[in-house]
Amino acid sequence: MSASWTWHGGGVEAARAHFDGEDWIDLSTGINPHPWPGTNALAIDWQRLPERHELAGLEAAAADYFGVDPRHVCAVPGTEIGLRLAGGLVGGSAHYVAPTYRTHGEMIAGAIRTTLDAAGAGTVILANPNNPDGRALSSAQLRGLLDRRDPGAWLLLDEAFADVDPALSLAGAIDDARPLMIFRSFGKFFGLAGVRLGFVLGPSPMLDAIRAALGAWPVSAAAIAIGTAAYRDRSWTEAMRARLRNDAAALDAVLAAAGHAAIGACPLFRLIEVPSGIALFEQLARHAILTRPFAEQPRWLRIGLPSTGEALARLETALRG
Structure with a gap:
């Protein structure tokens, strides 16, 4: 095939x-x-670069939707890039829980395939809900996984499909002290994959490093306008x-x-x-x-x-x- x-x-x-x-x-x-049906009603200026305050407005709208502080939210041009950038920053040894999205095995060089039951106390890459089998873990189960991390190890949690049920998200556990990064997709739930918009949620120092790697204007004016409006459409x-x-x-x-x-x-x-x-x-x-x-x-x-x-x-x- x-x-x-x-x-x-x-x-x-x-x-x-x-x-x-x-x-x-x-x-x-x-x-x-x-x-999401509101794209054609938005006025997008294709002749200028996005302003910093507009990007900040997008991240604030997304943060309110996710239930976290805006300083823990970084917009990226699709979660695919966010996963790879974060994996490069974390580095070290890691396990990814399979079956899962193919990129999880490529985030950190040398990452080893494992199962949920066999996941140890090191850095773990996990999706919830999972793709392709749709397995869903409760927030209590995820917090248990987070609490078992060894010093210096991370829980890297792909929540690309979590919009369908906010109770599945661990976003409320994000702060500067916990070794947790979450990846959220805009295109899947809102049905606009071509916008190429995603978010990394995590400790501020890690997000600062991701922003530095992305450089200026990480997402387009269209992504900013569409994402801001859609996240506010409760x-x-x-x-x-x-x-x-x-x-x-x-x-x-x-x-x-x-x-x-x-x-x-x-x-x-x-x-x-x-x-x-x-x-x-x-x-x-x-x-x-x-x-x-x-x-x-x-x-x-x-x-x-x-x-x-x-x-x-x-x-x-x-x-x-």
Whole structure:
């Protein structure tokens, strides 16, 4: 199976070229199919660089949304860059809890793959909710992991999907004394991955080092304007959380009717285990539906939320073969 579809979600153009077909449905990414709707109403000045106070306003809006002090929030051009910068600053020996997002294994050179039960007291890289299996740990469980860190060790916590349930976040534990850094994605929950906006939450000295590495103007004027407005739109946020839960329940019902048990507590995607994930991936692709297979777990297939009832019905038909 080509790395076009097993490396990350996406790759619709490659799928169209390989499988043919029109009107593709992309269920491979775990990105909210109902994006925040306010982008076109914003006035963005493309002819000037962002002002420092505008970036500070974005970080303040995000901090209020996350429930932390703004001095513990640093905007980055996507969490992918934030993960790699923070990993380079922490360095040393580390373990990453698998299965998980591929970049976690690349954050710190020599990081060793482990399981949640076997994670020791050194630096640990962990996602909550986890991708791709949707495992979710309580804040009490996460605090227990944090409290077990050895001196000089860190808990590096990827909360890219935590917006769906704020109770899952450990952001309230962020301060200058705890060895905790959290990574938050804007694009996944708000459905605007192309904005390329994320945040690192952590002790001020670590964030100062990340800002120094990023240099001036770390994110675009568009990212600042869109992120600031979206994080302040609390009514949309609350309504979307409820909508995603309902959409996930509808997806679960379709999967169950096709004989598949849905795994995961994150409503933006579901994981199923089948005799051959690649075979089911190709079956769905012949119906112009793109999902996410895994080279290292050939029985897994991750399926994101269809955006409409019509898309869900197409998935239901395609699952029947």
